[in-house]
Amino acid sequence: MRALAANGYTIYFNETGYEALHSLIQGNTYSSIFVLVDEHTNEYCLPQFLGQIATETRIEIIEIEAGEDTKTIATCMEIWSILSDLGADRKSLMISLGGGVVTDIGGFVAATYKRGIDFINVPTSLLGMVDAAIGGKNGVDLGSLKNQIGLVSVPKIVIIDSTFLETLSPREMRSGLAEMLKHGLIYDKKYWEQFLDLKTLDMSDFDSLLYRSIEIKNEIVLQDPKEHSIRKALNFGHTLGHAIESHFLTSSFPLVHGEAVAIGMQLESFISMKKGSLSSEEYYQIKYVLTNLYEVRAFTHNDIQSVLDLLIHDKKNEYGKVQFVLLQGIGATAINQIVENELIEAAFEDYFFQ
Structure with missing residues (x-):
């Protein structure tokens, strides 16, 4: 499947996505790479994804709880603190590996940390692939009110790997x-x-x-x-x-x-x-x-x-x-x-x- 040119980034599919990821990492002197996951994608998707990355750059994993209840400013504050404690700077890269909650939060955190660091969306749910990870919308809920806090900021690339759909209910x-x-x-x-x-x-x-x-x-x-x-x-x-x-x-x-x-x-x-x-x-x-x-x-x-x-x-x-x-x-x-x-x-x- 051919790549799709989006608004300031490109959507890649399956193997070509990982080729684009290699090119992006090799072409930028990232100081560190942070992969945001929830407990499900940590178990079922992260090993496969890490097997596709060949780099000497330091990689850190940040895990959040799965579910819409996690999509809050409080979660963002925890991630911002972790990034700061682990020495993330403006040359760090955030990779959001998960469903819509993970990509929404990851994009929002990356776009606001130190006024913005590069980020990549790797959606692992069908909902994330066809909706949440595409278009540049990022944000969190305000109490029970959906997507009330957020911004539009586009990723460097989006990788659609349909094999992750095999992990879904x-x-x-x-x-x-x-x-x-x-x-x-x-x-x-x-x-x-x-x-x-x-x-x-x-x-x-x-x-x-x-x-x-x-x-x-x-x-x-x-x-x-x-x-x-x-x-x-x-x-x-x-x-x-x-x-x-x-x-x-x-x-x-x-x-x-x-x-x-x-x-x-x-x-x-x-x-x-x-x-x-x-x-x-x-x-x-x-x-x-x-x-x-x-x-x-x-x-x-x-x-x-x-x-x-x-x-x-x-x-x-x-x-x-x-x-x-x-x-x-x-x-x-x-x-x-x-x-x-x-x-x-x-x-x-x-x-x-x-």
């Missing part, structure tokens, strides 16, 4: 798949249609589906790096999805990101249909795919009210108005859409009463 794979489905819904109808019958999907072709998903996100980001216009389309399903994820974050059975986004996409597709920009046939096609992939989560009246209250904190909001991304048919979107609470509540009723 089916639930983690479905979480990442939600973002792939989103890319088809907002940008490429033919790509979406490849997922209509997953039973006939040849998983030996998964690399090509993975590649196209990353290509779609990269194409959108190249057109709008700072999210002033078309990049907002990538938030389809996330306005309600992030609020749902935040609401259930402290429950006995929290949702992973892709599960919450899948619910958000179904709800926002229903809203699109009710507003007349999505046909009923297209909506029921979307609903069929999503409900066959993701377990339906029950919502009480209090749950729905909590989600509505959380919407005011969405990053896309402007002048106190909640901004939605809605579908204009499969493969196209309308951004900055205002949606009445009554319509959101109707969407929840349609979702829960299958």
Whole structure:
């Protein structure tokens, strides 16, 4: 698979990624290399990754706990302190080896430590590969509010090694798949249609589906790096999805990101249909795919009210108005859409009463 030129960096795939890593390390006089992992990637991915690095430069491993609860300023402070204690300077390199939480934190820490050191993203989850590690967004949560603190800073390179997907659970794979489905819904109808019958999907072709998903996100980001216009389309399903994820974050059975986004996409597709920009046939096609992939989560009246209250904190909001991304048919979107609470509540009723 050919490399993709991104906004100030390059996305490499499989073997070519490690070749690019060697060139980068050899071409820069890095004083030290820090690899950020969580306990899972430390065990399952780090040995394979270190086996690909040939350098005399000092390598240090920093491990954080896995999970969304770790994505906090407190974690960043611990990492900044470790970097300082281990003598990291402005010529150090940070490599984030992990899923979306690790790459989000690693990029944020690197971009702010001593006003910025070089960093590389090596996503090991499907969600990280098709979404979190691409586009330059880095940051942490503020309490239960998703991605409230952060900045845009691009890595030197991104390495997509699809063999890391073999370490994932089916639930983690479905979480990442939600973002792939989103890319088809907002940008490429033919790509979406490849997922209509997953039973006939040849998983030996998964690399090509993975590649196209990353290509779609990269194409959108190249057109709008700072999210002033078309990049907002990538938030389809996330306005309600992030609020749902935040609401259930402290429950006995929290949702992973892709599960919450899948619910958000179904709800926002229903809203699109009710507003007349999505046909009923297209909506029921979307609903069929999503409900066959993701377990339906029950919502009480209090749950729905909590989600509505959380919407005011969405990053896309402007002048106190909640901004939605809605579908204009499969493969196209309308951004900055205002949606009445009554319509959101109707969407929840349609979702829960299958």
